[in-house]
Amino acid sequence: MKYEFDKLIDRKEHHSAKWNEMGNKFGTNDLIPMWIADMDFKTAPEIIEAMKEKLEHGVFGYVNRTDEYYKTACNWLKKRHGWDVSTENITYSPGVVPALSIIIQEFTKPGDKIIIQSPVYYPFFNVIEENNREIVLNPLKETERGYYEMDYEDLISKIDDAKFLILCNPHNPVGRVWKKQELKKLGKICFARGVKVISDEIHSDLIFKENKHVPFASLGKEFEENTITCFAPTKTFNIAGLYSSFIVFPNSKDKDIFEEALGRIDLKRNNPFSLVATMAAYEKGEPWLDELLVYLEENIDYMIEYIKENIPKIKVRKPEGTYLVWLDFRDYAFSKDELGRKMIEEAKIAFDDGLWFGNEGEGFQRINVACPRVMIEDVLKRLETVFK
Numbered sequence: 001m002k003y004e005f006d007k008l009i010d011r012k013e014h015h016s017a018k019w020n021e022m023g024n025k026f027g028t029n030d031l032i033p034m035w036i037a038d039m040d041f042k043t044a045p046e047i048i049e050a051m052k053e054k055l056e057h058g059v060f061g062y063v064n065r066t067d068e069y070y071k072t073a074c075n076w077l078k079k080r081h082g083w084d085v086s087t088e089n090i091t092y093s094p095g096v097v098p099a100l101s102i103i104i105q106e107f108t109k110p111g112d113k114i115i116i117q118s119p120v121y122y123p124f125f126n127v128i129e130e131n132n133r134e135i136v137l138n139p140l141k142e143t144e145r146g147y148y149e150m151d152y153e154d155l156i157s158k159i160d161d162a163k164f165l166i167l168c169n170p171h172n173p174v175g176r177v178w179k180k181q182e183l184k185k186l187g188k189i190c191f192a193r194g195v196k197v198i199s200d201e202i203h204s205d206l207i208f209k210e211n212k213h214v215p216f217a218s219l220g221k222e223f224e225e226n227t228i229t230c231f232a233p234t235k236t237f238n239i240a241g242l243y244s245s246f247i248v249f250p251n252s253k254d255k256d257i258f259e260e261a262l263g264r265i266d267l268k269r270n271n272p273f274s275l276v277a278t279m280a281a282y283e284k285g286e287p288w289l290d291e292l293l294v295y296l297e298e299n300i301d302y303m304i305e306y307i308k309e310n311i312p313k314i315k316v317r318k319p320e321g322t323y324l325v326w327l328d329f330r331d332y333a334f335s336k337d338e339l340g341r342k343m344i345e346e347a348k349i350a351f352d353d354g355l356w357f358g359n360e361g362e363g364f365q366r367i368n369v370a371c372p373r374v375m376i377e378d379v380l381k382r383l384e385t386v387f388k
């Protein structure tokens, strides 16, 4: 491999949320951090180079995005996902979660219903509740052990009066890369009832062999006209701390509404580093990403093999995408809080507790495998000691 994904890099002395905020979240920092979705790898050298150039320039005033900025993102979408997006309809947001919140504020009213498909990325719950909108749960169906599908019948029974559905495509935490037919069926149900879709596609570049990311809005005119898509280079290239994401609207009118809202709180500009890093990522980062995907998939395969052989009571299914894996401890039949307690006090591992993703997550833990393999080996040994 050209890039050093195996190299352990100290992050403890470098203001890392993942490594230094465990005390707040889990009550102790003496854990191996496999939670929060960022990677323990250095980003692509081309991105670091672009940032160095900016650093050496030494002037860090307000920055101006040109059309070129959006073109690099649109070219990426076209090349990696076969999706044509006009620069007229795309804009910047510091992050996907703030964008979800602003979209909810601008395009719905207090009390409006918004559908989410649990177990799902927990800030989806927060952005709805904290904006005084109502959550409608359309839980995924586990059709085989560890394999989840959308529950269309349940959706039809609950969809009336809802304004939006927030789709997680690919899905965090269950690792599904939704197929074209599944998305088409979802769109048909939503659009026939006047429900629009916000498609969070932040994990769309992290897809494993045999699977293909399908941008929801790319599925035809009706999809394009009724979908707001969020994507970013931040998960893909491990630059989440730089704050940079993109939002694609059906038309420039809706885009203007969003931009005005960002303008009101004066968050409409990139910082100089996020600007150059984003452009370098999309223009030059592809070889790094392709190697990263090989490394991540090997981490996952290694982990699954190890668990099958040595701790078979833990059930695990290979995700189709994302570097997050949904570990199933239900066969141990622990009481609700016991599993999380065992992880922290006995195994000394910080996972995202399944319950954070909704009640459907009871008995699960989510592991982030975007780290050097020695960390995965360490975690597996800890799990084996406690759960064998």
Ligand SMILES: Cc1ncc(COP(=O)(O)O)c(C=O)c1O
Residues within 6 Å of the ligand: 037, 094, 095, 096, 097, 098, 121, 168, 172, 200, 202, 203, 232, 234, 240, 244, 245
């Ligand atoms: C589905 C999903 N959306 C959004 C985010 C975070 O996005 P941002 O950091 O741009 O707010 C994450 C991070 O884990 C995620 O998994």
